[in-house]
Amino acid sequence: MTHADGTRDGGEVTDVSAPRPGAHTVVVGGGLAGVTSALALADAGVRVTLLEGRPRLGGLAFSFRRGDLTVDNGQHVYLRCCTAYRWFLDRIGGAGLAPVQDRLDVPVLDLARPEGRRLGRLRRDPLPVPLHLGRSLATYPHLSLAERAGVGRAALALKGLDLADPSLDDRDFGSWLAEHGQSPRAVEALWDLVGVATLNAVAGDASLGLAAMVFKTGLLSDPGAADIGWARVPLGELHDRLARKTLDSAGVRTEVRTRVTALHRDGGGGWGVHIPGETLHADSVVLAVPQREAYDLLPDGALDAPEHLLEIGTAPILNIHVVYDRQVLAAPFLTALGTPVQWVFDRTEASGLKEGQYLALSQSTAQHEIDEPVATLRERYLPELERLLPRSRGAEVKDFFVTRERTATFAPAPGVGRLRPGARTKAPGLYLAGAWTATGWPATMESAVRSGVGAAGAALGALGRSRGLLPDFFEEAA
Structure with a gap:
């Protein structure tokens, strides 16, 4: 183990403050946010080391073996509007292994009807918004005629919300739906059907800001925005094997089973990244780990209110x-x-x-x-x-x-928006990434990828490197 003063156990001294040739960034965490950040930095010519404590990449979207089966830990899907995750798939050469359906089509079976099982479908037509869902809504058998008309009116009101309005984050989606005439049945059979899967919360527990973002972007922005994509191969094939192959080709040094124990500012204005038995020097560090782990690693003064990370449920x-x-x-x-x-x-x-x-x-x-x-x-x-x-x-x-x-x-609860930090910290050269950061999206693969590119963009700006190679969806990180 190397200590903060550069002394190893056993008396060996390592100079951790002497900078190495060329800009070097250490990315801590090998989930989608970390992998994306590492690739974006490497594409811009930065030397990158990626450290992951687990024996594989992919974070919470991974696979494992059970007997003869290759099993995903959970089912993950994305939408056509998820431009960042689609870029990631293209970048690792995996787009053909996780295609998007030609047209939104979701079978919905209702088992609560006295007459027995009844099948409905949520699907779109090749028409402009909002007409693309008109026929599906008009014939949706799980709502009454009055409820279907009410859904249309609520959708138009939702479309009119300004996603940049911070007050939306303070309200819950359920009360807004009730104010706009949505019955409990309409919430269950439509709004929560979509919202629970994308937000991991029922309407009454979800921030109106995040819910409005999901529905406006997914259902009310482009006719094909909500078309569903999913991996036809194990997630590990994409997020571990293909991701690692792409990292190797980009020149990224990837170390798994390597847990970071501490960070410190070194004498040269860079960072010392402590792992068992070694301290790595870096000009910048991207922390792409869960919020509680980030809290434990952040140095004093890096955030104005670091306790907010622990308040994110x-x-x-x-x-x-x-x-x-x-x-x-x-x-x-x-x-x-x-x-x-x-x-x-x-x-x-x-x-x-x-x-x-x-x-x-x-x-x-x-x-x-x-x-x-x-x-x-x-x-x-x-x-x-x-x-x-x-x-x-x-x-x-x-x-x-x-x-x-x-x-x-x-948890996408009301008020969570003010707890989510941006990519930059107050510690020069230290950046945050993860689906939990301030991407504007709920905790999805899309949010993770966006955060990784945002952190890379912030780091490149500080290093004086061009951000011209960043993907089109990149926006300046807060």
Whole structure:
């Protein structure tokens, strides 16, 4: 271990203050934010070292092996409007492995009707906004005629909101919907159907600012903005293998299983980055780690109110994995009402399963279930899947397991906007990245990538390097 004065255990002294030739940036954290920041810096000619404490890259969007299966820790999707994540896929050569559907089409099954299962669809037509969703809304069977008309009026009011208005962040989305005539059924069958999956919060717990951003950008900006994309391969193929290959090609030194224990300003105006057994010198540092880890590593004075990082709440996502001995779902995915089941995805081909079908259930806002025993979840969800998917009745369950992300996202509660810091800190050469920073987006892969590019842009500006190679979506970091 190297101490802050440069003395190693055993008496060896390392000069950590002497600058090395050329600008050097250390990126701490190998999730999407860190990988993106490292690539953007390397593309601009900066020497980059990327440090990740886990044995793989990808952060909370990763894969692991379970027997013969390759399993994602949870289902992750993106939208056509997610220009930053799409840039990332292009940059690592993975766009063809995570395509976007030709046109938004979401099957919605309602199990609460007295007459039994009823299928509706949310899909778009090749018409300008807002007409692209007009026919879908007019025929959506899970709302009454009056509720459908009310949704249209609320959508127009939402479109008129100014996303730059900070007061939106202080209000909750649920009360705004109620003020605009949305019934509890309309909230459940439409607004929360979309909002829970994108915000990881029900309308009453979500910032109006973040909710308005999601709906205005995804549904009311461009006809194809909400078309859904998802990986047809394991996430590890994209976020670890292809990302690492691209980092190597860009000249980034990548070290996994390497946890940063401390940062300090060195005598040359740069930074000493402490890892077990070594201290790295850097001209700048990007902290691309979760907010609580960033809080522990930040030096005194780096933020005016570092305690705000600890006030950013977290929200869990529960993922339920079921392997059947036969096909029980014909569609690539569906969502449901009138049941605890939220979204169901077919992951058979991506997992490498040769016989039967592997389904992944993504359960957001899982605060009340995240710690329940697997046996309890099995007793609850297998009967629900039989209600939802009649073909599963009588099918043999070959495997049932659960993955839990207790801090999957930051909680998008009212007021969270003023807690999220920008990329720059008050410590020269130290920058922040992560989906939890002030990107304007909720905790999504899109937000993570945007934050990484924003931190890289801030670092390049301070280093006197051109930011001309940054992608088109780059905006000056706060």
